[in-house]
Amino acid sequence: MTEVIEKGKLAKKASYEMNQKTTLEKNNALKCIAKQLLIDKEIIQKENLKDIISGEAKGLSPSVLDRILLTDERLNGIVEAIELVVNLSDPVGEVLENITKENGLLIQKRRVPLGVIGMIYEARPNVTVDAATLALKTGNAVILRGSSSAKFSNIALVDSIQRALSKSTLPVNAVQLIENTSHEAAEELFHLKEYLDVLIPRGGKNLIDTVVSKATVPVIETGAGNCHIFIDETANLQMTKDIVLNAKTQRPSVCNAAESLLIHENWFVENGEELVETLLKAGITIFGDDTVQEANSNVKKATEEDWATEYLALTLSAKIVKNIDEAIEHINQYGTKHSEAIITENLENARGFQTGVDAAAVYHNASTRFTDGFEFGYGAEIGISTQKLHARGPMGLPALTSSKYYISGNGQIRE
Secondary structure, eight states, X not given: OOHHHHHHHHHHHHHHHHTTOOXXXXXXXXXHHHHHHHHTHHXXXXXXXXXXXXXXXXXXXXXXXXXXXXXXXXXXXXXXXXXXXXXXXXXXXXXXXXXXXXXXXXEEEEEEEOSEEEEEEOSOTHHHHHHHHHHHHXXXXXXXXXXXXXXXXXXXXXXXXXXXXTTSSSOGGGEEEOXXXXXXXXXXXXXXXXXXXXXXXXXXXXXXXXXXXXXXXXXXXXXOOOEEEEEOTTOOHHHHHHHHHXXXXXXXXXXXXXXXXXXXXXXXXXXXXXHHHXXXXXXXXXXXXXXXXXXXXXXXXXXXXXHXXXXXXXXEXXXXXXXXXXXXXXXXXXXXXXXXXXXXXOHHHHHHHHHHSOSSXXXXXXXXXXXXXXXXXXSSOSOEEOSSXXXXXXXXXXXXXXXXXXXXXXXXXXX
């Protein structure tokens, strides 16, 4: 029996136990996890350092190494996120619909756990904790499969989580980690229909495309973030600079960072040189079309590939457009349905943009960096769904539930 099948069986059995657990039991277990992670902080960071050293030796990019790194601040943030999840309402058992038939039959639709959630993800070890805690809060079991780049960190985190679960009434096997990071183990997980109820990939475009194309288990797609900011004709210059700098530089390596600017041609005539100079001074590399290049000799020439690239670095593409319709058309062609923004003082254009752009989150006069479960008030998130079925946008607790009909009668039969 392979590791994947063995842990699939354990998780499935644990999911039946989880289905019976109360909100109090689940919250107490989460509190145990938060406490245990702080107790084990030195062990976790020691193992995390192994991943960083290994990643540097393999030549991983600074953006990937940044996603792997577990600083004191980030570990404290992970614990704070768990505490937020504890304080959130438990969606399991929520009555979504009540129907009373003429014959006295009572039909009630309630939220229930999904069952066993599979997570396959890259680099970020914080996902290990986020996925585990959200799954547990919603009465699910979870099978985690991280990348080799964060292997030691993930093992240490799951060991800590399982130590905490052993002190609670929840089954220890509700959280499983596939330690084998080979492609073969991943492929096996893609087809684990007997034990998995859903598979959620979280990472770069290649990983997500591979899972979507190969998996026979139902998939919730959490897409890459080729996020755009459209600077409309009436955009305030200072607001524009603030939003663009925040969306690009606050944390360039994450999926909700801005990757592309679309700029109204009239606005660019008045403000383009100042904006470009501001961005270059901030250390941002710009790949622009001919008009943007003419504004500053340090702008590099953009190719067709740049419009579709998620840089995850201090790099932006920039293109001049004639109007809002051209901006919307460009985004719907090259975007990844993640997060898009318009900067404008024209409310009609703002509403038209928010309606016309096909994305999970569409902003007016705000940074794309807010697309996050924590910022939306969900506590931790299990991912940001860019598809339209089952869940869309930051996936908090309700996204990890399904529904079941409870029907009560007193002897009714169908004529």
